[in-house]
Amino acid sequence: MRDYRSESARLREIVSGLLERGEVELVVAWTEGEDRPRTRETLIGKGREDLLRKVVWSPFCTTSTVTFLKKNKAALAGKRLGVVVKDCDLQALNVLLQEHFLKREDLVIIGVRCDGLAEADLFPRPEGAEVPITSDGGGVTVGKQRRAWEDSGFTTCLTCSYEDMKPDHVVGEYGRKKGKPEWGHLARLQALEPGKRREHYAALFESCIRCYACREVCPVCACVECAIDPGERAITPRTAPSVKACAPVWACRERSVSENAVYLLTRTMHMAGRCVRCGWCERACPVGLPLMEILDLSNDAVRRVYRYEVGRDPADPPFLASYAETDPDDKGAGH
Amino acid sequence: MSAIRVPASRMEKALAETGWRVMVPSGAGRKGGYVELRAGGRLPRECGDHTKPSTPPKGLVFPNNEELLSYVLGVKGEIEVGPASHTMARTVLYGTPPCDTASFRALDSALLKDMAEPGYAGKRGLLGVIGMACSRAGRWCFCTSVGLSPRSNIGADLMVYPDGDDLLVERVSDRLDGLWKRLEAGAAGADEKALRAVEGKFVPRVLNFVFEAEKLADALEKAFGSPYWKEFSERCVSCGICTFLCPTCHCFDITDVAKDELSGKRLRTWDTCQFPEFTGETSAHNPRKERWARQRQRVLHKFLYHPRNHGHMMCTGCGRCIRYCPVDINIAEGVMRLGGSK
């Protein structure tokens, strides 16, 4: 059984040690906020005892510290940082390192061994700070409330296979056997007629309200300017047509099946070989769209057809920026 | 008489007789929505945080995708402009919790008062709201902190208080008098005392995130330059969920969509102050380039500017922005911190 209170204490020691010794200027870690057991990513500097005291590691650390790095890239540039990561965060970090979005030498990586995540909203808000949070092979327990991993709200964690990555510091030990990537949900969909499948996905596209939360929370969706956005460009009477032509409208703002599909398909394609299946986009979607049903279409191809392992090593070439002579060809209709 | 007691089944019957479209909350949370009640469908008997869909009812009168006009260029160069239809089927929204009900007060004051916005006004005129007292507050609700309560009728045309198999129905405005007359005929009246008695069955105060409304605006005005805004929003990802899902947020964007060289349309879609391009100017200057400035705008619009202009807060305490924010940014926490209540 894992006791996350003591693992959090160990994490605090490491974080404060790094800050004390001046090995890093700032640390990105999860802390507990008003809405426990929810956690939030927080930037902690030396002397911020108030924040340090709240540093926590538990299955409720469902957000990604790598997203925090991505969002605050400009503000944190050139600083030496400590970052606390779960296994999927570390994969995402590796993807960003492969793409030279971040520099490895700027980072001290503190890895927490993750057995899976749980949705904080499914658990009652614990009264008092010392309510124990524990987990074992079967599920998560907060105080008296226990839930099996299967109904803790994170389906992607059930099929997560990442383990034994090599961070600089390690906190905790695995308490549960990791799963295997599994594509049962795809197999069920792919068994349908193409027409029926189109209907299924059209309904998914139709419900999207285009808030772009899926893109913003994604740790690896890190383009400075997204092709879907109108972009930050000044169009004045003197703007040359050639400059305007560089900013085509790929998807207009109309909320239609077609335009929403352009957005979601484009994102899925750009996630090929980059999506680490952390599942955060699906969980963040305010209208509850099963986004993994579409992302896994490319995930499945990347992993099964091309045997590419996403984010294994910062030195690996990115999937779409590399090729193999043995890559398959189009089989026409018999794809 | 302004209140009556009727069996719940009578409300169902009276609504069916009107032939109006009835929208009710269905499903809850991310899987929910305000949807049309099917013929013969049952009306909800209670409401609360457990029946509150993630998407608010504002989309009925302020759709996410609205055509403002269309155009076709004719062969002789003449331009034919197709007008927008600012209309919808006559609709009754039934069973909205007080937070969603009160959202119409905020929307009306922004989009109807002083200078009516035709798209909104056209549809709003065809919408009646039957609010319902709330029997279960959730962990993110804070309606009493913003001057409402689980039994407030602000924004409603009729207000119902479920009481066993009966409903106490209070007439708040004259907008739904057609329905009211059907209900009233032969129904038992309910006096002030009976109304207060049944009201008393609903939670008087919600105890999450308590702050004092009194001096809030002044305190926030002073906090304009506070360094806390940065800390408040450093993990914000600018997704806009907090504003898209907010029942009172009403910012929009207008885009012209050319279908081809000869025709196209002008669209209005929801927009949000949290997107960096929202305040982007043609000169490429952007006054709210920083996330903290955008978050500050969201909080101050709701708790300082709107109250100053219209006399009530532009937040109904529904808690959606707290619950659905992917990174646990809590508007009430910010207000409590800067509003000097804690």
Place this chain on the structure above:
Amino acid sequence: MTVETPTTGAGTGFEPRIVAFICNWCTYAAADLAGVSRLQMPPNTLNIRVMCSGRINPMLVIRAFSQGADGVLVSGCHMGDCHYITGNYYARRRLLTLKSVLTGIGIEPERFRVTWISAAEAQDYQRVITEIVENVKRLGPLTLFRDGRVVARETTGCAEG
């Protein structure tokens, strides 16, 4: 811009619109050769010449479908023959991943083809075009994008809600 339906099609039946992105150094020349050699093939394609199949951003294909194409063809040089050495290798990986995604959402594999046709292979070009047009004719119009369904539902809750 929307893709115009060809007006020259035979009969009154469904005439598909096919967008073909073809490489300047090979397939475009093959198409030229096919024309000069008077090879017969259906007139349903809108050919777009690009400098390399490696130039094809998946978004171009997605956009073509969303703007009304019933089928899309990308054709470049055979592996090893790329004018820019490796452009087609990158294109192959990228476009076939896209094909998995498109097939996954129910766009039949016949509607999106990736082929390699050299400048001399006019007959291959003729065969591929004929095949794709015939296949798409059999499948009918692509409805996913073109039904023009706008999200008209006034509240945007989930369908099953």
